[in-house]
Amino acid sequence: AERPPLTARLTADGGREWSAAGATGTGLLSTVARDAVDLFTGAYAHRIRTCGGDGCRLLFVDTSRPGRRRWCSMERCGNRHKVRAHRARATSAGTRKASADTPTASAGARTAARGD
Template identity: 65%
Template sequence: MTEPAIGLVLHSSEGVAHRFDPGALGLELLPTGGPGALSHYEVLNEPADLARWAAASRLRPDPGGLVVSPEDVAAARYLRDALWHIAVARVHGEPLPAPDLVVLNEAAAWRPPALRLAPDGGRTWRTPITGTQVLAAVARDAVELFSGPYADRVRECSAHDCRLVFVDVSRPGRRRWCSMEHCGNRHKVRAHRSRSQAYEAPEG
């Protein structure tokens, strides 16, 4: 049985789909929108939106077993904005903002989903799963990430017009792009054009 691909399917401003794997559940919530100018990308507007995101995330819960309320959506946006502030501070080596740590730590104290062992030896979740439990799992993963051995590998995409954040869990530790399909490919195209122009013979 083929394992489902890890990562979220995002769409560029041109409508081109590409897969973005931020490397951790605690960062998967960020592409749903964010504070300030990032609110332009908001997609968490109703319970179905949060349920859809959860089903596509690393948690992979059964969509039919999710119970999400409007209050869960508001809490998700609140937690996500706090995670943005914490992640950006971590990327730039700045002190982690105290008010956002309060939000994160409170969410991490909630009860997460309960794991179950399936008959085939796989892992599944005890249902129903509430939106609060989903957010608890996200928050706990973020605490592990920002306090763990990969905390120094939390990075922003190197593209000048991309703010996506990821953790580089590769062995070489040289990941630069949110996605090679998107920003990495755009960089290669620009570099190729630049080299081509440099080799053009001058007119005269």
């Protein structure tokens, strides 16, 4: 883990390209291990979170200003959570509306007693 087998270089279009010339599997894993040690002991260690998505076990670094990010990805886990919550509210509202539209036995008895 002392010497990184991966080197980064800028491409002509401004992107980044990694080179692993002469690298071995062990060397590549040592790079991952070194970066993990840097992350878990570095400035953002207190911002490492576990995703709040159902069944998602990913970790992420919360770089949001208030530090309240909940999901590894809003596009994936956050969207799934919000869709699920919306459907639950819509189903619940539909059930309440249907029960409000259905006359109860006592209301029917009052109508019959009045002779309507």
